[in-house]
Amino acid sequence: MNVTVIGLGPMGQAMAGAYVSGGYEVTVWNRTPAKADELVTRGAKRAGSVEEALTASELVVLSLIDYDAMYAILEQAPATALVGRTVANLTSDIPDRARRAAAWLAERGAVQITGGVQVPPPVIGTPEAMTYYSGPKDAIEAHRSALEVLTGIDYLGEDPGLAVLYYQIGIDMFWTGLAGYLHGQAVAEANGISAEQFLPNAIKTMDFRYFLEFYAPRIAAGRHEGDVDRVSMGVASLEHVVHTTRASGVDSSLPAAVLEVFRRGVAAGHGQDSLTSLVDVLKR
Ligand code: NDP
Incomplete structure (x- = not known):
């Protein structure tokens, strides 16, 4: 029941705290040592050096x-x-760097488990928390109970880059989706509609489940017939959004960028095809 946590930003602090609460002997190290103070008062041990932190536990987070x-x-x-x-490298970065780090660690006799944490720090240690993991399955199984103190395990495969790839795809959707909300709310505010007033509509609009379940099988099958939606309809709709945004005095760069993608779809001959055809336009 020994674990070392290196890195005590909000996430590392939540993780080390979950181990302390779970009765683990926790060794911590951080570049800025003061960030360990509260954990030390709760029973964690502050390593005096990186070497001391690494040698204190077989599992290093x-x-x-x-x-x-x-x-x-x-x-x-x-x-x-x-x-x-x-x-257990639960640091976010890009897939190739995760692969190179796994090789770098292997050259030094260590095994890397790559993780992409799917939840914010306050959710660490709760049943809803999940992390994408990839890397050697036996190493993950050997440390399953310690890893599950933090989050559930969503194991993807042996490739050390896979967990980071899934994480980045999710974050791609998260940032662009959230930016869409913030942009829409800016237009609402500019027209005197408060965030609280618009909240029930925002929740309904941002619930993409129906669309995802409808589109995913069609994308997988390469079916882009425009029976329910068409890229040219999207262009007209986005032009209205851009005009409404500008008329409200709000920066229109976000919907204008989306409009540009739709226009490229039309230029590529997909005007009468479904929005799903934009996946191919973007892949080019
Ligand atoms: P922070 O950016 O706050 O933590 C950064 C940590 O990295 C600190 O311990 C900091 O040390 C250390 N660090 C930064 N630069 C250096 C350096 N040059 N040398 C040594 N140490 C350095 O991030 P979080 O704690 O929020 O997140 C940690 C990881 O978890 C990130 O990869 C993040 O993407 C991921 N994550 C975070 C989520 C969140 O909501 N916070 C959600 C999901 C994943 P120091 O204290 O000395 O600055």
Whole structure:
């Protein structure tokens, strides 16, 4: 029941805190040592060096801003400190860097489990929390109970880049979707409609489940017939959105960018096809 957590931003603090609450012997290290203070008062041990942090536990959880921070930290310790460690790298970055980090750690005798955490810090340790994982299945199984203190395990496969890829796809959808909400609310505010007033409509509009379940099988089958929607209809609709936005005095760069994608779809000959044909336009 030993675990080391390196990186004590809001996420690392939530993780180390969940281990302390779960009765683990928790060793923590952070570039800015003061961020460990509260955890230390709760029973965590502050490592005096990266080497001490790595050698304290077989399972080492990394929660850092990016993989450059991982190298900056791990290179402070002699390479021997990594031998035999399982590094649960729950740092977000890009798939290729996750693959390179797995190879880098393997050269030093450690195994990387890659993770992409799907929830914010307050949800860590609750039943709804999930993390995409990839990497060696046996390493994940060996540490299943410790990993499940943090979140459930959504295992994707052996490729160390896969968890990061799924994470980035989800975050892509999250940021563009959330930006859509913020933009729409800016138009609402400019017209005197408060966020609270519009909230019930926003919730209904942002619930894409029906569309996802309708479109996904068609995208998978490469079926883009315009029987229920057409790209040219989308162009007309987005032009109305852009005009309404500008008339409200609001920055129209977001809907204008979406309009541009739709126009490219029409230019590519998909005017009478379904919106799903835009997947092919974007892939080009
Ligand atoms: P923060 O950016 O707040 O944490 C950054 C951590 O990285 C801190 O420990 C910081 O140390 C360390 N760090 C940054 N630069 C360096 C460096 N050059 N050398 C050494 N250490 C460095 O992020 P969070 O805690 O919010 O998130 C951690 C990870 O979890 C990220 O990859 C994030 O994408 C992911 N995540 C976060 C979520 C969230 O809602 N917060 C949700 C899902 C995933 P110091 O304290 O000294 O600055």
